[in-house]
Amino acid sequence: DTEVTQTPKHLVMGMTNKKSLKCEQHMGHRAMYWYKQKAKKPPELMFVYSYEKLSINESVPSRFSPECPNSSLLNLHLHALQPEDSALYLCASSQITGTDPGGYTFGSGTRLTVV
Amino acid sequence: QKEVEQNSGPLSVPEGAIASLNCTYSDRVSQSFFWYRQYSGKSPELIMSIYSNGDKEDGRFTAQLNKASQYVSLLIRDSQPSDSATYLCAVRTGNNRLAFGKGNQVVVIP
Numbered sequence: 001d002t003e004v005t006q007t008p009k010h011l012v013m014g015m016t017n018k019k020s021l022k023c024e025q026h027m028g029h030r031a032m033y034w035y036k037q038k039a040k041k042p043p044e045l046m047f048v049y050s051y052e053k054l055s056i057n058e059s060v061p062s063r064f065s066p067e068c069p070n071s072s073l074l075n076l077h078l079h080a081l082q083p084e085d086s087a088l089y090l091c092a093s094s095q096i097t098g099t100d101p102g103g104y105t106f107g108s109g110t111r112l113t114v115v
Numbered sequence: 116q117k118e119v120e121q122n123s124g125p126l127s128v129p130e131g132a133i134a135s136l137n138c139t140y141s142d143r144v145s146q147s148f149f150w151y152r153q154y155s156g157k158s159p160e161l162i163m164s165i166y167s168n169g170d171k172e173d174g175r176f177t178a179q180l181n182k183a184s185q186y187v188s189l190l191i192r193d194s195q196p197s198d199s200a201t202y203l204c205a206v207r208t209g210n211n212r213l214a215f216g217k218g219n220q221v222v223v224i225p
Contacts, residue, residue, distance in 0.1 A: 042215035042217050045213070048210070048212065050211055056212065090159075092213075094213075104161070105161070106159050106160070106161075108157070108158050
């Protein structure tokens with residue numbers, strides 16, 4: 001299995017809703033990431049998990065809450081989002097630097113619209 | 116100075132020609148360099164990785180790395196309409212971060 005699976009593919013939510021994005025990989029990667037991508041912009045790093053522990057939070061607002069229940073799963077909990085949070089949310093995984101770094105494998109993304 | 120810089124503006128190339136993309140990076144200790152292709156509305160797809168100075172070829176793609184000049188490039192030979200996409204240069208920095216350039220749009224004209 002060489003894929004990163006993200007669900008749902010599309011999500012429309014109101015500003016008072018609570019929702020979660022899910023990501024799963026079975027490649028044995030021990031680093032997982034959340035990126036946010038706006039139209040015609042490169043992906044922006046949000047969070048990095050290394051060995052199931054949060055290692056980087058790029059000053060992301062607390063309305064975004066990541067969770068890594070185990071080495072294969074990564075969640076992003078959403079609460080009280082703003083319309084400007086509408087974007088493509090990408091999950092990625094990779095080996096840890098120093099062993100066999102390689103590139104990141106990206107999931108197909110969740111297209112989020114906040115209304 | 117941005118971590119990863121790609122020259123701006125879309126690149127239009129005739130079908131069958133060579134497309135050349137360039138990228139510079141600021142962190143001298145970076146060791147891993149990647150090119151991703153992203154079609155409109157889709158997620159980035161890894162097409163090339165390079166770790167050592169010199170050239171690396173994979174099919175119609177050639178990546179070139181010059182660590183002394185902090186420069187990475189991608190050549191696409193025999194460009195096809197299916198190569199029309201945005202190409203993102205990415206550099207793996209400390210703390211397991213992958214920093215992206217802003218991307219170059221390539222348009223292959225039949």
